[in-house]
Amino acid sequence: NAGVTQTPKFQVLKTGQSMTLQCAQDMNHEYMSWYRQDPGMGLRLIHYSVGAGITDQGEVPNGYNVSRSTTEDFPLRLLSAAPSQTSVYFCASSPKTGSAFFGQGTRLTVV
Amino acid sequence: EDQVTQSPEALRLQEGESSSLNCSYTVSGLRGLFWYRQDPGKGPEFLFTLYSAGEEKEKERLKATLTKKESFLHITAPKPEDSATYLCAGGFSGGYNKLIFGAGTRLAVHP
Numbered sequence: 001n002a003g004v005t006q007t008p009k010f011q012v013l014k015t016g017q018s019m020t021l022q023c024a025q026d027m028n029h030e031y032m033s034w035y036r037q038d039p040g041m042g043l044r045l046i047h048y049s050v051g052a053g054i055t056d057q058g059e060v061p062n063g064y065n066v067s068r069s070t071t072e073d074f075p076l077r078l079l080s081a082a083p084s085q086t087s088v089y090f091c092a093s094s095p096k097t098g099s100a101f102f103g104q105g106t107r108l109t110v111v
Numbered sequence: 112e113d114q115v116t117q118s119p120e121a122l123r124l125q126e127g128e129s130s131s132l133n134c135s136y137t138v139s140g141l142r143g144l145f146w147y148r149q150d151p152g153k154g155p156e157f158l159f160t161l162y163s164a165g166e167e168k169e170k171e172r173l174k175a176t177l178t179k180k181e182s183f184l185h186i187t188a189p190k191p192e193d194s195a196t197y198l199c200a201g202g203f204s205g206g207y208n209k210l211i212f213g214a215g216t217r218l219a220v221h222p
Contacts, residue, residue, distance in 0.1 A: 004154075033209070033210075035210075035212075040214060041214055042115065042198070042200075042211075042212030042213050042214045042215065043155070043198070043200075043210070043212040044212070045209060045210070045211075048209055058209065090154055090155070092210075098160075099143075099145060099157045099160050100145070100157070100210060101157060102147075102154035102155045102156075103154050104153060104154045105152075105153070105154050
């Protein structure tokens, strides 16, 4: 029972590079979300999706893009990486009414 | 502005010394209050969901309670393996995938 799978676990980028963080869930959940976690702060919502083809912005969307072509996958794209995007990124999925389940995270460093 | 505040930031207990963690919230249209446990380098692990004032839920040495303004996570006779960061989050109208997190309480239980 895999749950929510994120890849890669670690990544180092140079300023200006782009990359995609992958997230897949096998629980057939309708909702998926991306959060970032910074020291001393709570998790903050970046983007979320309520179903395939439907996405919306969260609290801190600038510099990130998402799309949701299938129920299972919800990739997060960094368009032009900046040092301020150094963080730990978590993907979560949840049913329409119920708790969110989180992946193990991607630790991203932008130099 | 919707906000979730956790206290204390850090708590050190002796094994067997019971205590409580606090989560206060100002989330309009609160539909659920969530507690998670997070171990270093891992994603948040779901513990409890509380939906209405007066509700209580228990799991082993943990009990979560909810009032109209705050939630408490009571830890009874803790063990060293209870050491972790405990996160509180509010889910508001619009979906459980849009969570507002507190910054967490780091709990250390010493033998």
